[in-house]
Amino acid sequence: MKHPIQLILLAVVLAVGLTLRVWLWRRRAGRTARQARPAQLARPARQAALARFTGYTGLVAAREILQRIRGRIFRIGTLLILAVVAAAIVIPVLNRGKPHPQQVGVAGALSAPLRAAVVAFGQSIGTTVRLVPEANPAAARTDLRSGRIELAIVDARLILVNKAISTADTSTTALLVRDVSRTLGVDEAFQSAGLSAAQVAQLAGAKPLPVASLQPGRPSGTTHTTSVVGLILVFVMLTQYNAWTLIGVMEEKSSRVVEVLLAAVRPVQLLGGKVLGIGLVAFAQAALVVAFALILAKAVGSDLLHGTAPMVLVSTLAWLVLGYAFYCWVYAAAGSMAERQDQVQTLAFPLSLPIVFGYVIALTTISSGSPSAFFKVLAYLPPTAPFAMPVLVGLGAVTWWEFTASAALSVLCTVGVAKLATGIYRRAILRTGRRVGFREIVSKAAR
Amino acid sequence: MAGLLELDGLTRRFGPVTALDDLSFSVPAGQVVGFLGPNGAGKTTTMRAIFGLTDLDAGTVRWHGTTVGPQERRRFGYMPEERGLYPGMLVGEQLVYLGRLHGMSAADAAAATHEWLERLGVADRANSKVETLSHGNQQRVQLAAALVHDPELLVLDEPLTGLDPVGIDAIGDVLAGQARSGCCVLFSSHQLDLVEDLCETVTIIDHGRLVVTGTVDDLATSGPRRLVVRVEGDRDAAWARQLTGVSVSEVDRGAVRLVLDESTDSESVLKAAMSAGRVTEFVVERRRLSEVFREALA
Numbered sequence: 001m002k003h004p005i006q007l008i009l010l011a012v013v014l015a016v017g018l019t020l021r022v023w024l025w026r027r028r029a030g031r032t033a034r035q036a037r038p039a040q041l042a043r044p045a046r047q048a049a050l051a052r053f054t055g056y057t058g059l060v061a062a063r064e065i066l067q068r069i070r071g072r073i074f075r076i077g078t079l080l081i082l083a084v085v086a087a088a089i090v091i092p093v094l095n096r097g098k099p100h101p102q103q104v105g106v107a108g109a110l111s112a113p114l115r116a117a118v119v120a121f122g123q124s125i126g127t128t129v130r131l132v133p134e135a136n137p138a139a140a141r142t143d144l145r146s147g148r149i150e151l152a153i154v155d156a157r158l159i160l161v162n163k164a165i166s167t168a169d170t171s172t173t174a175l176l177v178r179d180v181s182r183t184l185g186v187d188e189a190f191q192s193a194g195l196s197a198a199q200v201a202q203l204a205g206a207k208p209l210p211v212a213s214l215q216p217g218r219p220s221g222t223t224h225t226t227s228v229v230g231l232i233l234v235f236v237m238l239t240q241y242n243a244w245t246l247i248g249v250m251e252e253k254s255s256r257v258v259e260v261l262l263a264a265v266r267p268v269q270l271l272g273g274k275v276l277g278i279g280l281v282a283f284a285q286a287a288l289v290v291a292f293a294l295i296l297a298k299a300v301g302s303d304l305l306h307g308t309a310p311m312v313l314v315s316t317l318a319w320l321v322l323g324y325a326f327y328c329w330v331y332a333a334a335g336s337m338a339e340r341q342d343q344v345q346t347l348a349f350p351l352s353l354p355i356v357f358g359y360v361i362a363l364t365t366i367s368s369g370s371p372s373a374f375f376k377v378l379a380y381l382p383p384t385a386p387f388a389m390p391v392l393v394g395l396g397a398v399t400w401w402e403f404t405a406s407a408a409l410s411v412l413c414t415v416g417v418a419k420l421a422t423g424i425y426r427r428a429i430l431r432t433g434r435r436v437g438f439r440e441i442v443s444k445a446a447r
Numbered sequence: 448m449a450g451l452l453e454l455d456g457l458t459r460r461f462g463p464v465t466a467l468d469d470l471s472f473s474v475p476a477g478q479v480v481g482f483l484g485p486n487g488a489g490k491t492t493t494m495r496a497i498f499g500l501t502d503l504d505a506g507t508v509r510w511h512g513t514t515v516g517p518q519e520r521r522r523f524g525y526m527p528e529e530r531g532l533y534p535g536m537l538v539g540e541q542l543v544y545l546g547r548l549h550g551m552s553a554a555d556a557a558a559a560t561h562e563w564l565e566r567l568g569v570a571d572r573a574n575s576k577v578e579t580l581s582h583g584n585q586q587r588v589q590l591a592a593a594l595v596h597d598p599e600l601l602v603l604d605e606p607l608t609g610l611d612p613v614g615i616d617a618i619g620d621v622l623a624g625q626a627r628s629g630c631c632v633l634f635s636s637h638q639l640d641l642v643e644d645l646c647e648t649v650t651i652i653d654h655g656r657l658v659v660t661g662t663v664d665d666l667a668t669s670g671p672r673r674l675v676v677r678v679e680g681d682r683d684a685a686w687a688r689q690l691t692g693v694s695v696s697e698v699d700r701g702a703v704r705l706v707l708d709e710s711t712d713s714e715s716v717l718k719a720a721m722s723a724g725r726v727t728e729f730v731v732e733r734r735r736l737s738e739v740f741r742e743a744l745a
Binding site: 056059060063067252255256257258259260261262263264265266430 | 495498499500501517520521523525527529530531532533534535536544545547548549592593
């Protein structure tokens with residue numbers, strides 16, 4: 001991708017949209033709902049399959065899944081994500097279908113080797129150059145103003161463009177203008193140095209030397225895009241579903257339904273079922289998005305999936321699961337300590353910091369194209385690995401055993417975090433009156 | 448009193464506050480047991496302890512002589528003081544879910560849900576969200592949630608609060624019906640006159656300690672006997688004030704409430720009254736539960 005700025009902008013827009021979605025969802029949850037439409041009293045069959053597998057935890061998870069996917073916001077949100085993905089895949093393909101040849105006006109003399117050189121530049125930057133003969137400089141100016149030509153070469157000594165081109169401009173025209181102006185300048189220098197026409201022609205035909213690199217080659221622009229899309233997916237999903245876990249646990253506590261539930265099931269079953277249910281919904285949504293992207297990209301012939309891109313998508317899905325598994329326990333434990341929205345916000349902010357940090361640093365690493373040593377360390381830390389590791393995969397900067405080691409470390413830490421979080425949850429979810437110190441929570445949770 | 452549910456030496460401290468202080472009592476089967484005490488006596492903490500919702504510093508809860516664990520609790524039904532249902536979930540689905548969490552099959556839970564909603568008069572709201580129901584109907588659904596799995600022990604924390612007389616009658620009928628079919632029913636209330644009508648047995652606690660427990664009949668007839676006597680034309684009950692072995696507790700528009708000593712019998716009082724004038728009222732009074740309650744806590 002030539003415009004990382006645009007991608008980062010897209011990421012920011014998505015993040016804002018997500019915040020809006022969570023807000024809308026919470027507002028809806030808070031206000032009195034309309035009368036529900038008539039439905040069958042019980043739909044046992046739908047919930048039965050999972051429940052038979054996992055007992056009471058499965059029952060809790062089945063309820064969670066049913067309630068979540070029934071929500072209107074969830075359905076609209078999924079459609080929105082699919083629409084964005086579709087746009088990201090289809091629009092580049094449509095643009096590619098209409099290559100924009102560069103029209104270069106030539107007024108006065110321009111030697112054959114220079115003409116050939118200008119056309120060759122076009123090819124080297126991925127476009128075609130057509131030379132348009134102009135009767136005189138005045139005609140060239142007119143054509144420039146009308147937009148019939150992109151630039152004009154006057155007597156091989158002056159290059160005219162319609163609008164000034166800044167040094168940061170990376171458009172095709174700007175690249176071409178810079179190359180042509182440099183070459184014509186050098187050519188003029190050769191002539192004033194008194195070289196023969198044959199010598200000048202030889203120099204004008206000079207080719208750049210091949211450049212060998214010690215590191216594996218930088219990924220193509222399309223892998224860049226896939227990495228960024230995967231990163232956004234991980235960020236959106238982790239934020240969204242962690243918020244569900246946090247608010248879901250808090251609402252069970254504040255509505256006191258948890259007392260009725262815990263009179264029947266153990267806290268670990270209730271908590272496990274909740275994160276399992278939300279996790280399955282999250283993974284199903286992510287898998288749907290990825291499958292949709294793969295099928296659509298194949299159907300429209302997008303080059304979004306070349307190179308390491310499929311590996312990036314697979315590792316993104318894998319790390320989405322690992323990342324959710326790690327974070328959901330933390331958010332659930334936090335939710336069990338809160339009873340009101342304002343408490344949730346106080347708790348959620350510090351928890352979201354590692355997610356935002358991992359996301360931003362991964363985005364900047366994609367733009368720079370070369371991971372720092374610090375970034376590689378982040379790829380092994382469970383809180384930031386869901387963002388860093390798929391990026392390393394996209395850059396081809398990680399071996400399979402490094403990937404596996406990081407995943408194993410994450411699983412190991414998740415087990416520890418889950419144990420700790422379950423202990424905190426058990427202490428905090430029914431806590432009334434007495435304040436329990438963090439030290440006590442931890443010491444009892446460790447048992 | 449042999450009970451199916453035995454609470455033995457329950458002790459729970461919250462920092463400097465002792466919520467339960469070596470509390471022991473038992474709940475027999477086939478009876479509605481009223482659980483009384485002033486605010487902060489430890490009623491809710493006791494009920495939560497039965498369901499393992501609060502840690503105990505000491506003591507055990509036994510069911511049929513076995514220490515209560517998750518398996519036993521699944522056969523209990525609980526209606527907590529602060530209620531608790533998913534506000535946005537459909538009534539019917541919610542009850543089926545809770546039934547299944549107590550180990551019912553999906554089909555059984557659906558049938559029981561239908562039955563209880565029908566019995567409590569809210570069958571037409573099965574497909575409404577809980578939050579759209581009136582307070583009284585939410586309370587009925589909450590009771591159905593405690594009953595849906597046909598529990599052997601029913602523990603209800605203030606089930607009558609905020610209900611109109613029709614609702615109180617409906618819930619009272621259900622509790623009595625459950626007790627008759629062999630269920631243990633323990634419920635707490637502040638409305639002592641209602642408890643008197645509903646319960647056969649009451650247990651009164653204060654400061655986390657047992658104050659008194661017994662059948663309503665025993666408690667009402669224990670202690671000094673009382674008479675209410677009305678003598679026509681004697682609004683100040685002057686005749687009663689000269690009697691020995693009798694003290695006047697109160698005079699209310701000619702009706703005098705007398706408390707008899709152990710040695711005095713009611714017939715001698717009747718004779719004295721008849722000699723004073725025409726007797727229009729003569730009642731051997733039972734103690735009201737509110738009196739038992741006040742005396743027990745005095």
